[in-house]
Amino acid sequence: MAEASGGGLPDFDLPEAVLSALPTDPFEQLDVARKITSIALATRISALESEVSALRLRLSERDDLVAELRAKLEALDASLGDVSDRLGRAQDEKYFELAYRCIQLWICSN
Numbered sequence: 494m495a496e497a498s499g500g501g502l503p504d505f506d507l508p509e510a511v512l513s514a515l516p517t518d519p520f521e522q523l524d525v526a527r528k529i530t531s532i533a534l535a536t537r538i539s540a541l542e543s544e545v546s547a548l549r550l551r552l553s554e555r556d557d558l559v560a561e562l563r564a565k566l567e568a569l570d571a572s573l574g575d576v577s578d579r580l581g582r583a584q585d586e587k588y589f590e591l592a593y594r595c596i597q598l599w600i601c602s603n
Contacts, residue, residue, distance in 0.1 A: 515522055 515525060
């Protein structure tokens with residue numbers, strides 16, 4: 494601990510203006526330190542709360558995007574099911590038409 498040049502208080506690398514503003518009573522100094530700590534904590538908490546608020550907003554936006562994408566996926570999945578059903582029916586019709594023509598050709602050739 495370095496001693497201040499003019500008195501018996503250590504300076505702790507604090508500016509002279511800060512040292513001159515400190516009370517000489519150690520308990521009063523502790524009270525000032527507690528108040529400074531409270532201010533620092535309140536400032537940090539406020540910054541963290543702002544960050545949490547921003548993160549919650551981003552999360553909400555992403556949740557909305559996920560819901561939108563899920564809805565699109567469900568719509569596309571339903572559309573795929575419809576198209577798949579139509580394709581199956583078309584293939585069945587094509588198969589039966591081909592079978593019918595083969596039967597007609599066979600009958601006509603005999």
